[in-house]
Amino acid sequence: MVETDTRETLLEAIELTREFDGVKALDRFSFKLRRGEILGLLGANGAGKTTAMNCLLGLTLPSSGQLFAFGKALHSHRIEILQRCNFSSSYASLPGNLKVWQNLLVFARIYGVPHAMQKIAELLDMLEVGHLRDRVTGELSAGESTRVNLCKAFLNDPELLMLDEPTASLDPDIADKVRKVVRRVQRERAIGILYTSHNMRDIEEVCDRVIFLHKGRIVAEGTPEDIVKRSTEQSLENVFIKIARSGDLEDAGDKAPAP
Amino acid sequence: MNLRIVNALLLRYVFLYTRSPVRLVEMVFWPIVDLLVWGFLTVYLRQSTSGDLPQFITFLLGGMILWDILFRAQQGVAISFLEDVWTRNLLNIFVAPVRSAEYLSATFAVGVLRICVTAVALVVIGWLAYSFNVFVMRWWLIPFFLNLMLFGWSLGMISTALILRWGQAAESLAWAVPFFIQPVVAVFYPVSVLPAWLQPVAQALPATHIFEGMREVMRTGSMSWAPLCWAFALNLVYLALAGGFFVWILNYTRRRGLLTKFSTQ
Numbered sequence: 001m002v003e004t005d006t007r008e009t010l011l012e013a014i015e016l017t018r019e020f021d022g023v024k025a026l027d028r029f030s031f032k033l034r035r036g037e038i039l040g041l042l043g044a045n046g047a048g049k050t051t052a053m054n055c056l057l058g059l060t061l062p063s064s065g066q067l068f069a070f071g072k073a074l075h076s077h078r079i080e081i082l083q084r085c086n087f088s089s090s091y092a093s094l095p096g097n098l099k100v101w102q103n104l105l106v107f108a109r110i111y112g113v114p115h116a117m118q119k120i121a122e123l124l125d126m127l128e129v130g131h132l133r134d135r136v137t138g139e140l141s142a143g144e145s146t147r148v149n150l151c152k153a154f155l156n157d158p159e160l161l162m163l164d165e166p167t168a169s170l171d172p173d174i175a176d177k178v179r180k181v182v183r184r185v186q187r188e189r190a191i192g193i194l195y196t197s198h199n200m201r202d203i204e205e206v207c208d209r210v211i212f213l214h215k216g217r218i219v220a221e222g223t224p225e226d227i228v229k230r231s232t233e234q235s236l237e238n239v240f241i242k243i244a245r246s247g248d249l250e251d252a253g254d255k256a257p258a259p
Numbered sequence: 260m261n262l263r264i265v266n267a268l269l270l271r272y273v274f275l276y277t278r279s280p281v282r283l284v285e286m287v288f289w290p291i292v293d294l295l296v297w298g299f300l301t302v303y304l305r306q307s308t309s310g311d312l313p314q315f316i317t318f319l320l321g322g323m324i325l326w327d328i329l330f331r332a333q334q335g336v337a338i339s340f341l342e343d344v345w346t347r348n349l350l351n352i353f354v355a356p357v358r359s360a361e362y363l364s365a366t367f368a369v370g371v372l373r374i375c376v377t378a379v380a381l382v383v384i385g386w387l388a389y390s391f392n393v394f395v396m397r398w399w400l401i402p403f404f405l406n407l408m409l410f411g412w413s414l415g416m417i418s419t420a421l422i423l424r425w426g427q428a429a430e431s432l433a434w435a436v437p438f439f440i441q442p443v444v445a446v447f448y449p450v451s452v453l454p455a456w457l458q459p460v461a462q463a464l465p466a467t468h469i470f471e472g473m474r475e476v477m478r479t480g481s482m483s484w485a486p487l488c489w490a491f492a493l494n495l496v497y498l499a500l501a502g503g504f505f506v507w508i509l510n511y512t513r514r515r516g517l518l519t520k521f522s523t524q
Contacts, residue, residue, distance in 0.1 A: 020516060051516070057354045060516040082356040095271070095346035102274045109267030110355050152351070 007034040009071070010160045010192035011056065016065035018051050018216075025051040026062070027216040035159070036190040038182070040197065040207035040224075044244035048216035049196050053164055056194065057087060069160060083111065088153035089164035090146055096138025100124070100148055103137055104155065111156035123151040127181060142169035150178065154185060161193045167202050175199070179206050200237040210236075212243050220249040260360050268357070268365030272339060276372075286373055287380040290327045294381055297323045298389045318474050320391045322446045324381050325473055328404055329466055330437050331377045332411025335370020336363070337418040337433035344427060349521040359506055366419075367412050374408060399476045402487050403469050409494040410465045413501040414440070420501075420508040426520055445470045465493035 011033040018026040026048045033039045041049050054060040055067065058078050067074040069081040094103040101120060108116035124130040127147040132140060140148060146169060153161060166182065167175040183206060186193055197203055203210060204224045212220040212227070220227050220243065224236050231249050233239045243249060276282050301316040343349045352362065385391040396403065418436040422429050443457060444466040450458055461467045468490040475482040512518045 018516070050519075054516065054519050059350070059353060059513065059518045061510075061513045079356045079358060082354065085354075087351075087354045089350070092350040093347050094351065095275070095342075095348045097279065097346060098271070098274050099278075102271075102278075106267055106271040106274070107351070107355065109270060110264055110357060112263055 005034055007036060009033070010035055010069065011194065012068045013052075013056070014066040014068075016052070016055060016062045016067065018048075018055060018060065019063045024216045026055065028065070029213070029216065029218060030065075031211055031218070031221075033160070033192045033194055035192050036186070037209065038186055038193040038195055038207045040195050040203045040210035041213065042196070042203065042210055042240060043213035044240075046215075047213040047244075049213060050164075051216070052213070053162060053194070053196065056162065058082070083156070084158060085160045085162065086111075086153040086156055086158035087162045087164070088146075088149045088166055090142075090149070090166065090168040091164065092149075093145060094137050094149060094152060096136070098137055099133075100129075100135055100137055100140075101133045103148070104151055107152050108155050113155055119155065120151070123154050124148075126154075127151055128177065143171060143174050146170055147174070147178065150181070157189065159189075159191050161191055163193060163195045165197050166195070167197060167199055175202070182206055200235070200240055204236055212240075212249070214243055214247040219243055219247060260358065260364065264357055264361045265364045265368070268352075268362060269368050272342070272365070272369045272372075275342060283376070286331075286376050290331075290377050290381055291384060293323055293327070294320070294384055295388075298385070298391070301389065301391075317391060318477060319447055320385060320389065321393065321396070321473050321477055322470060324378070324385065324393055325403060325407055325470065326441070326446045327377055327381060328374055329407040329411045329414075331373040332367075332370040332408040333414040333418065333437050334411075334433070335368075335373045336366040336412055336415025337422070337436075339366040339369045340419045340422065341430055341433055344422070344430070344521055347521070350519070353518060359509060360502075363416065363502070363505065366415065370408065370411060370415065374404070378404075396473065396476050397480075399472065399482065402491075403473060406465055406469050406487070406490045406494055409491075409498060411437075413494070413497040416501040416505045420505045423505075423512050424508050424517070426517070440464060440466070443467070449474065463493070465490040465497065468493075 009032050012031070014030050016026055016029040017024060029048070029052060031039070041052060043049050051060065055062050058074055070084060072081060074081055104120045105116055108120060113119050121130065121133070124133055127150055129144060129147045129151070132144055132148065137145065137148065146166065150166060153163070163182065167178055170178060179202060182193065185191065195207055207224060209223055210221070210227065211218055222230070227239055227249065228234070228236055231239045231242065233242055239249065297319055301319055304316050343352060382393050385393060393400065414436050418433050421432050443453070443461045444464050445453070445461060450461045450467060450471060453461055468486040472482045472486050
């Protein structure tokens with residue numbers, strides 16, 4: 001298949017496999033994430049999303065396969081690559097015993113952000129949590145905490161951002177605001193974002209392209225609209241349920257072409 | 260190694276300690292309790308005995324204070340790591356551009372700060388309450404402190420590596436590891452009282468030479484440089500081995516996918 005997309009490849013996985021005690025959590029997982037693209041990584045619990053994310057972040061080493069970011073091997077250029085990336089997850093909180101500005105200042109210093117306090121103030125305002133600046137992080141609500149985590153993720157103006165369920169535990173109003181911020185940052189800075197969520201509304205609104213995983217393998221790939229069209233379902237949510245139950249986009253086994 | 264990152268990590272611990280007076284109290288509470296118990300014991304022994312024993316008794320206080328230097332240095336590394344585990348911050352650190360050497364250096368610096376706070380408290384209370392003057396060891400105190408701190412860092416890296424490998428279930432090792440070696444390193448008694456087969460083991464540990472040296476200095480006012488050189492050389496070996504062990508375990512946890520369990524525990 002001839003590649004028509006000429007945008008820079010920010011992240012590339014080639015035949016990534018990760019086994020845990022003989023069970024394949026990821027099975028020859030290959031994909032590319034390009035500059036200016038938001039790629040959704042979808043699948044039921046246990047499909048391999050978290051393992052994939054952990055491999056991409058260098059937290060878990062793959063059993064086989066290769067990983068490249070900005071054209072460089074992740075394993076041998078880890079620090080250089082992480083300097084240009086960032087990550088936010090609803091499951092990895094900032095230390096609860098520090099104030100919000102203290103946590104953000106520490107990470108700003110780690111990433112070498114110039115004019116750190118000014119940058120922190122801008123980000124807190126952008127995510128509408130400026131009033132939380134002097135609050136103790138552990139006392140924030142789940143929604144507030146998620147938005148502060150997002151501030152941390154935007155601190156170093158990353159070119160590549162990994163967001164693990166960024167709208168989990170947010171009410172619809174705040175979730176909508178977060179989606180808009182993510183979209184806006186992606187448009188303005190042409191960054192690449194890898195995005196996981198169980199909320200299909202999120203995915204349809206935010207992602208340019210999605211990958212469905214089932215038992216560690218890619219079972220469908222394309223734009224959300226394209227995937228719905230190729231299935232016999234009426235919505236992405238129903239496609240998700242179908243894949244979670246049958247492991248296939250269509251009962252007949254029509255899989256997406258290789259990327 | 261990037262000093263900016265070491266400073267940033269250190270800043271996190273400074274924020275943590277200055278925001279929490281309880282942590283500062285914890286840093287001096289147990290050492291002071293130890294000092295009071297040992298101090299009153301020495302007073303009792305001094306009153307009940309005569310001859311050479313009183314000087315011998317001061318060895319106990321000296322040993323106790325120097326042991327705390329080693330212990331606090333080890334705690335600086337191990338407890339700093341546990342703070343990141345307890346606050347579920349470890350993932351944020353591991354996905355940031357932080358090298359193992361930078362992370363460890365920041366915890367070493369925390370160890371130095373902890374030592375300063377604890378040592379000042381012990382020296383002042385030892386002098387006021389028991390007329391125990393730690394400066395009787397004069398300039399020898401500097402190589403004593405330095406060597407015990409280096410060995411504490413090595414033990415801290417080993418404790419941290421074991422917690423990385425076995426998870427939070429093994430966090431009691433953060434406190435237990437130094438006490439595994441305490442009976443052997445001759446803190447309160449000379450190496451000669453150990454069984455013959457255990458004495459070579461004791462000599463292979465840098466702290467032993469320091470505690471032996473401390474007694475020599477307190478008795479004679481001086482000591483040979485040879486034990487200090489031995490201690491320093493052994494410390495370099497232990498630092499290299501402990502650092503290598505930490506990196507090896509870190510890579511092992513990455514290979515086995517164990518690192519992510521710290522975000523869910």
